[in-house]
Every structure is written in C-alpha cells, then in structure tokens.
Amino acid sequence: MKIEGRTFVVSGGASGLGQACVEDICRYGGNVAVLDLNEEHGIAVVQGVPQPGTAKFFVCDVLDTGSITAAVNGTLEWIQQTGKPLGGVIPAAGVGNPATILDRDGNAFDLDSFDFVININLRGTIDLVRQCLVHLAKTEPVGDDNERGVVVMVASCAAFDGQKGQVAYAASKGAVAAMTLPMTRDLARYGIRCLTIAPGVFESRMTAMMSKKVMSSLQSVMEFPRRAGKPQEFAQLVRQAIENPMLNGTVLRLDGGLRMPSKI
Template identity: 85%
Template structure:
C-alpha cells in the first residue's frame, strides 16, 4: 500500500518511536494524526512537518472516550483533506519496572501492574479497534484490494524479559500473541496486521534508564553494538506499510540482542 494520499493514526506520536513514524509518513506524501497527552510536544512536532501533513489530538489511551474523540477528529480531518485512513500505529507505551516480590518478600502493587498493562495492551487494542471501524469502510486500493494496515509495537521483552519486567513483558507478550489472530480477523477486509518488537532504542522510555543499565544492554547486542535510532524503527514501519506480503508477523528489530536475566 502506498503511504501517499493516506492518513495514519499514531499514538505516542509526540516523541520517540511514534514521532519518528509520524515524520517518515509525512515525508512520503501521507498525513499523520498525532495522538498524545503532551500538547506542547505535539504542536512542536506538527510545526516541524511539511505544512498541512500533521494534526495533533490530545488523547489518553487509558480513556475510551478520549480515544473516541481523537479518532472522530481524525476521521473528519481525513475527509477534509481527501486522504482516507490507511492505518494505525499504537506506539504509546510505558515501562515501570518492579519485581513481583521485593527483597522483603512483599508483592508488587496491582495498581502498578494495571497501569502498565492498561496502557501497553488495553490502550493498544482500544485505539486499534476504534480506527478499524473506519479503515474497513474505505475504498480498497491496488491489485490486492487493500484497505489498510495495523502496526503494533511489542518489545524483545515479550520473548526474553529481564528481572523486574513481569508487567512489561506480560503486556508486550500479549501484543505479540494477538498479531496473528488479528491478521486473520481482518483478512476479509483487506487489512493487514504486523507487530514490530524493538530492542534497545533511544526513546523517552530509555532516556530515564540508569546509564549503567543502558550501556549494559548495548554490550550484549551482537551488531551493531549501539542503541537503535527512532528513524530506523520508522524505516521498518514504512516498509511494512508498503510491502503487502508482510502480514501476521512479529518482527524483532534488535541488533541480535537477547536480553540476559539482569545487567
């Protein structure tokens, strides 16, 4: 599917991996709806984009009504620009590490667990399902009669989560696991579903990591021995959009990283 002439919804689009996807889409003839809580950052991203290609919507992925308002605004904008919805990239996510039992044998808080899972998993599904209703009604394009694509964001923690990542690994593992059944559900509509599982990338989430931990993770990567750049994630997302044979797959983007138990 071509990016040109289509509108894509990106949550977490005001920073990190989401922002890089927004910029890649808009550089290649598409429009991007930037969903985020940070209005200042969102407007700053819009101002960096080619004129008229981006629009910011305040959105809390923990709130179904907030998502509904952002999706409604996006659909109206797409109608005004004549660029129908072509896909959704739910890139909003959080970490919040904690071991299930601490050193004193106390269990971690369910509020903490729910916070991570609700943003990373429930927020992903809620945004995707609300966008899909509209994507499924667009006119199919190309020889395959394609309507759109869902690109979800998991993590290598879905497969080799470290100590303290029970909540995070559970949320990202679920995203990876639902990729194939979602692709099967959407096949009748000509909509694909692919998940990217990044390793260590420079982002808002990794920016708060202790430097020792960050460098330790880099040291166990095979090649290249460095953190990924958001633009490299966005390049893969662009390829997923443009390559119609990519469907039902979870793609690791990690420089050969296999995370050890702890650093």
C-alpha cells in the same frame, strides 16, 4: 499500500518511536493524526514535520475510551477536509514502570501499577486499533490486492526475553505479539493487514532515563551494532510494513540480534 495520499493514526506520536513514524510518513506524502497526552510536545511535532500541514495533533489518553473516540472522530473530520482516506493505525504509546513481583522484603508489587502498564500497553493498543478498524474497513479498497490498510503494533524484545522486574511490561508486550496472528486472520476478509514490530533497545524517553552504567551493560550484550537503535530505523521498518503487502501476520524483531540477559 502506498503512504502517499493516505492518513495514518499514530498514538504516542509526540516523542520517541512514535514521533519518528510521524515524521517519516509525512516525509513520504502521507498525513498523520498525532495522538498523545503531551499537548506541548504534540504541537511541536506537528509544526516540525517535513511537509507543513500533513500532521494534526489530537489530545488523547489511551486509558480513556472516550478520549480515543474523540481523537478518532477528530481524525475523521480532518480526513473529510483533506480528502486523504484512512490508511492505517500505529499504536506506539507505551510505558515501562519496572517492579519485581516480590520486593527485597518479600512483599508483592502493587497491582495498580501492574494494571497501569497493562492498560496502556495492551488495552490502550487494542482500544485504539478497534476504533480505527471500524472506519478503515469501510474505505475503498485499492490496488491489485484490494487492500484497505494496515495495523502496525508495537511489542518489544521483552515479549520474548523479559528481564527481572519486567513482569508487567513483558506480559503486556507478549500479549500484543500473541494477538497479531488472530487479528490478521480476523481482518483478512476486509483486506486489512496486521503485523507487530518488537524493538530492542532504542533511543527513547525510556532509555534516556537509564544511567550510563546500565546503558553500557546493555551494549555489552548486544551483537551488532553495539548501540541503541535510532528512532528513524524503527520508522523505516514501519514504512516497509505499510508499503510491502506480503508483510502480514508476523512479529518482526528489530534488535540487532540482541537477546536480553536475566538482569543487567
């Protein structure tokens, strides 16, 4: 799938890994519908893309099906204006919200907090993907493989070695990883690929909130390079996921060999 001349939907596109994907896709000739709750940041991202006019912001709350529907419909209207058909979706919106299942006093964590993480990271992902797929499956297939597009989901290394306090986060990201292959098999008949990237520690709003002590401890258990990944490095792999037709049905760890310890 060529990025040039296609439109991609990116949730969580106003910051971090999502923003890096927006900028990279626009740099390589694609259009991007930037979905996010933060209107101020979203507009700033749209105004700052390498090619003016290649990104458009849509307010979207992935907890709200109706909000997603409105953003997808807005994207379709924009596509009619630009003539650049839908090429894929990258659901990058996500939250952490750490909590141990029992606190120091032996009290169970709040189920509302668990639901919040699951609903954004998992339900929000599948809701956006399913709504985009309805339209992606109706696009004209292109190339020798008759491909229609690609879904690039975002998991985490926590899906495989979640730390203390990451029950909700690991559950949500593990589910995203687990549904990659069945989704791939569901979509094969339509010429749509599906894969997931599981990043390790990357520069983002989440890591920006970490203390220097915590970040230093994380770096001490990294293999190489011993640093947080750069958002542009994540976006680079997303670009490969879009462009390389043999990347399908798999979860790609992007973590420099990091394996998370039980706790820091």
